Amino acid sequence: MSGPAAGTADAATTTDVVCLGESMVTFLPSQPGRLADVPSFGRGIGGAESNVACALAAAGHRAAWVGRVGADGFGDHLVETIASYGVDTSAVRRDPVRPTGIYFRTATDRGTDTHEVAYYRAGSAASAMSPDNVPYEDLLAGRILHLSGITAALSADCLALLRDLTAPRPGRPLVSFDVNHRPHLWRGGDADASVLLELARRADLVFVGEDEAEEAWGIVGAEAIRAALPEPAVVVVKRGSAGATVFSGLRPGPRSSNAGGAGNATGAGPSGAGGAGNAVGAGSSAAGGAEGADTVTLVPALRVDVVAAVGAGDAFAAGFLSATLRGLPVRERVRHGHLMAAAVLTVPGDLTDPPARDHADRLAALDDDAWGRLRLGPGWTAADRAPEEVRTP
Numbered sequence: 001m002s003g004p005a006a007g008t009a010d011a012a013t014t015t016d017v018v019c020l021g022e023s024m025v026t027f028l029p030s031q032p033g034r035l036a037d038v039p040s041f042g043r044g045i046g047g048a049e050s051n052v053a054c055a056l057a058a059a060g061h062r063a064a065w066v067g068r069v070g071a072d073g074f075g076d077h078l079v080e081t082i083a084s085y086g087v088d089t090s091a092v093r094r095d096p097v098r099p100t101g102i103y104f105r106t107a108t109d110r111g112t113d114t115h116e117v118a119y120y121r122a123g124s125a126a127s128a129m130s131p132d133n134v135p136y137e138d139l140l141a142g143r144i145l146h147l148s149g150i151t152a153a154l155s156a157d158c159l160a161l162l163r164d165l166t167a168p169r170p171g172r173p174l175v176s177f178d179v180n181h182r183p184h185l186w187r188g189g190d191a192d193a194s195v196l197l198e199l200a201r202r203a204d205l206v207f208v209g210e211d212e213a214e215e216a217w218g219i220v221g222a223e224a225i226r227a228a229l230p231e232p233a234v235v236v237v238k239r240g241s242a243g244a245t246v247f248s249g250l251r252p253g254p255r256s257s258n259a260g261g262a263g264n265a266t267g268a269g270p271s272g273a274g275g276a277g278n279a280v281g282a283g284s285s286a287a288g289g290a291e292g293a294d295t296v297t298l299v300p301a302l303r304v305d306v307v308a309a310v311g312a313g314d315a316f317a318a319g320f321l322s323a324t325l326r327g328l329p330v331r332e333r334v335r336h337g338h339l340m341a342a343a344v345l346t347v348p349g350d351l352t353d354p355p356a357r358d359h360a361d362r363l364a365a366l367d368d369d370a371w372g373r374l375r376l377g378p379g380w381t382a383a384d385r386a387p388e389e390v391r392t393p
Contacts, residue, residue, distance in 0.1 A: 015088065016061040016325050018142035018173070020134070020165070021151045022126030023047030023067055023082065024101040024119075025074045028349065032107045035116045041104060045081050046350050048148045048180050048314050055318035055340060057086035059354045061325060064088035066139055070125045074100035085351070091138035095125035107308065107348075119184075121154075130157035131164045139165065140173055144321060147203075148178040149196040153185035159195060166202035177203035177232075178317050181212035193217070201231045205324075207317050209238040222247075226294070236320060236334070238313070243300040244334050249293050299334035304342045305377035311350030312341040319354075323364075335364040335371070346378045355381040 027041035049065065056063040065087050069075030071094045078100060083089045101121030106114070121127065129151070139145060145165065152159045166175055179196050186193050193216035200206045206229055213219045219228050222237040222245040229235050235247045319340030323333035339360050343352050354360070359381075363374065 014062065015064050015142035017053065017056050017144045017146055017176075017321060018064045018066060018139055019049040019053040019146045020066045020129075020139060020161075021047055021049030021148055022101060022121070022124065022129075022154060023050035023065070023069070023078050024103055024121060024124075024126075025077060026350070027102065027104045029105070029107050034114075035104060035106055035118060038106070043077070044349050044351075045078055046103065046311075048150050048178065049146060050078075050082050050087070051311055051314035051350055052146055052178075052318045052321070053087045054082060054085040054351050055315055055344075055354060056322055059318070059322050059340075060357065061322060062088070064091065064138065064142065066091045066134065068093045068095055068125045068129050068133075070094070070098055070100040071096050072100055074102060075125070091135045093133065093135075095128060098123055098125040098128055100125055101127075105310075124154075126151075127154040127158060129154075129161055131161050134161060140171070142173055143325065144176050144205075145173040146176040146178070146317070146321065147199075148180040149193075149199065150180045150182055150185065152191075152195060152199060153182060153193075156191070159191055162199055166199055168202075174205065175203045176205040176317070176321060177207070178313070179206065179208040179212055179216070180313070181209075181216040183215065197228065200229055203232050205234045205236070206232045207236045207238065207313070207320070209240070209313070211240070213237075234330075236337075238316065239301075241301050243298065244316075244337070246297040246299070246330050246334060247294045248297065248330055249295060295330070297330045297334065299331055299338070300372060302338050302342050302371075303375040304345050305375070306345045307378055308348045309345060311344040314350070315344040315354075316341040328364075332364045336360060339363055342376045343381050346376060346380060353381060359383075 024046055026044045026046035028044050029035075029038040030040045030042065031038060047067075050067065053063040053065040063086070065082055069078050069092060075094060079089050079092055101119070101124035103117055103119045103121065105117045147162055147165060152162045166177070177200050179200055181193055181196060183193070197217055200208065208225060208229075210222065210225070213225045217228065219225055222239065225237050226235050226247045233248065237245045237247070239245060316337040319337035320333045322340070323336040328336070340354055343354050344350065355363075366374065
């Protein structure tokens with residue numbers, strides 16, 4: 001059921017990444033302040049997985065979003081807006097009874113005490129997703145299946161769906177999992193955030209922030225996070241302003257069942273021939289190829305003049321996945337993640353046009369000193385070259 005490997009006759013029509021999850025209509029404040037004081041809101045869309053799909057499609061990849069929305073005007077807006085980015089939404093299901101989720105938020109950084117979000121998603125159409133009502137033929141048709149821990153928190157049925165999709169199966173696509181711990185979603189439910197560790201251990205590629213690993217699992221530090229996630233071939237530990245640490249190596253975990261399928265496709269490129277292990281670890285030598293041995297890659301973050309600190313994690317995942325699909329080395333994958341995140345951080349909303357590929361490639365190829373000097377602000381994606389790049393010898 002997975003797509004053919006790159007280089008086959010059907011490669012041009014194979015979906016690169018399929019993203020599953022809830023997307024909601026978001027209402028953005030017209031001015032800073034408490035929700036109680038904001039006089040009006042502008043309408044947008046928000047959803048971790050659909051954000052990734054939109055960013056990948058805008059970057060030139062074949063991306064699909066699979067979700068469930070209400071048979072209402074907000075559902076229409078979501079599907080139409082996501083499709084406008086070039087995302088395939090043909091597998092989205094409409095629920096005739098349950099509504100599309102919506103939420104309101106303030107303009108402040110999510111990590112501050114003044115940030116407010118009011119969700120109206122309980123009983124939403126997306127919370128009814130289950131192994132019985134999602135189109136598996138579409139979910140498993142891509143080279144990469146991208147999931148997040150947000151879906152697992154929506155309902156018992158959604159958790160059952162993620163457990164099923166991360167289970168070993170013949171022809172399973174490469175599974176990318178963003179932990180995306182949202183504490184408020186786990187309050188009062190039958191499960192707790194420990195299930196995110198279970199799901200992450202069943203994936204091939206994991207994105208997790210140091211802060212969320214500590215909050216969700218009580219695990220502190222990148223090395224300890226890798227020790228708790230021994231199975232995935234690649235673990236990307238996001239460390240905020242310190243950058244990211246990537247652990248990549250060949251692993252004997254459940255993803256061995258997909259060797260020769262999505263692994264070859266995602267590893268296509270100068271450094272990525274081979275099965276699932278090589279596909280996600282290509283470009284970092286995988287410590288000589290010894291099973292279980294890691295190559296550790298540390299990549300500093302960029303200096304960014306932040307407009308709004310929302311959507312950066314999703315953009316980072318999209319940039320990393322984009323570079324993975326292109327078979328770039330691990331350092332460049334992380335740098336493309338940072339660049340995609342910088343594009344979103346310098347605009348007010350969750351989504352924006354990414355930099356042109358040749359522009360991003362030039363920046364990602366800078367030497368360490370030039371990368372360290374790079375500072376990006378609003379409008380940088382529209383420039384042919386950043387000023388710091390022009391001055392680089």
